[in-house]
Amino acid sequence: MRFLLIAFCIFTLTSCDYFTVKEKETTSSEIVAIVNTDKLFREDLKNVLPNNISKEDSIVLVKSYIQDWAIKKLFLKKAENNSSLESLQEIDLLVNDYRESLLINKYKTEIINQKLDTIISEEEIETYYxxxxxxxxxxEELVKAKYISFDKDLKNEKEIIKLFQSDKIEDQEELERKQLSFKIYDLNDSVWTELDKILLKVPFSKENLLKKTKFIQKQDSLSLYLVAVKDILPRNEIAPLSYIESKIKQMILHKRKIELIRDIEKIIVKDATKNNNFKIY
Known part of the structure; x- marks a missing residue:
């Protein structure tokens, strides 16, 4: 161990000289540190240093890298020497299983990317639903609702409230043109939204917003809040198709992936059997 530490220090200093003496010529195979039978080469340090780093910083970074490398190797040797043969064999099996899984999953991903049909028709989505x-x-509860919040001292407060209550398209368009005056807003009441998301933005109780209403308002010390609830869906109701359409698409794609991999597995086994690469005794 004493020899290893001395050798490590010598090669560390040697590696530092490389970064302080520009004139020194080196080769890519030059050794900068040794731990037992493991060697760290100058070439291994190529990618350690970022661009535009000072000479002083490069020395610090290289020293740190070599020390971390040496500690890792020393720990690894200690661990190997203090592990039973059974433990080492178990680890080798785990590493091999992990390597095989990575290779197989990578190949499956490539097959899926090449062959999976990702086009899903509206008819297929509706049928699955x-x-x-x-x-x-x-x-969770869903609502179709619109809401806005603005400064309570806004001069055209009455005009905004009138526009908000109106069902006329031109009034809604005019309201949208005033959105820069709003602190928060969502004027699209044609889509289903989780009630809890709206409750995070407006200071109403859940009971207030679980009732259809064309207009409710609330005021605090700074703002005025307006909400209109067009429709509601309580918990345990069947989710509307429009709300879960993207989720259904993912389910259909997942099913297709499984079927594709199963088909490939059948082809692989069939080909291997045909070519006498797979036999059962």
Whole structure:
């Protein structure tokens, strides 16, 4: 061990000289540190240093890298010497299994990227939804609602409230043109949204927003809040298709991936059997 530490220090100093003496010529195979039978070469340090680093910083960084490398190797040797043969064999098996899994999964991913049909028709989505409706019960309340918040001292407060209450398209368009006056807003009440998300933005109770209403308002010390609830869906109701359409697409794609891999597995086994590369005794 004493010899290793001395050798390590000598080669560390040698590596530092490389970064302080520009005129020194070196080769890519030059050794900068040794721990037992493991060697660290100058070439291994190529990618350690970032661009535009000072000479002083490069010395510090290289020293740190060599020390970390040496400590890792020394720890590894200690661990190997203090592990039973059974433990080492178990680790080798785990490493091999992990390597095989990585290779197989990488190959499967390549197959999926090349061969998977990702085009899903609206008809297919609707069919899947109708066949699996009972699996799409809501875990949260949904609402179709619009809301805005603005400074309570805003001069055109009455005009904004009037526009907000109106169902006329031109009034809604005018309201959207005033959105720069709003602190928060969402004027699209044609899509289903989780009620809890809205409650994070407006200071109303859940009970207030679980009732259809064309207009409710609330005021605090700084702002005025307006909300209109067009429709509601309570928990345990079947989720509307529009709300879970993207989720269904992912389910269909996942099913296709499984079927594709199974088909490939059958082809691989069939080819191996045909070519006498796979036999069962």
């Amino acid at each position: 109708n066949l699996n409706k009972d699996n799409f019960k809501l875990n």
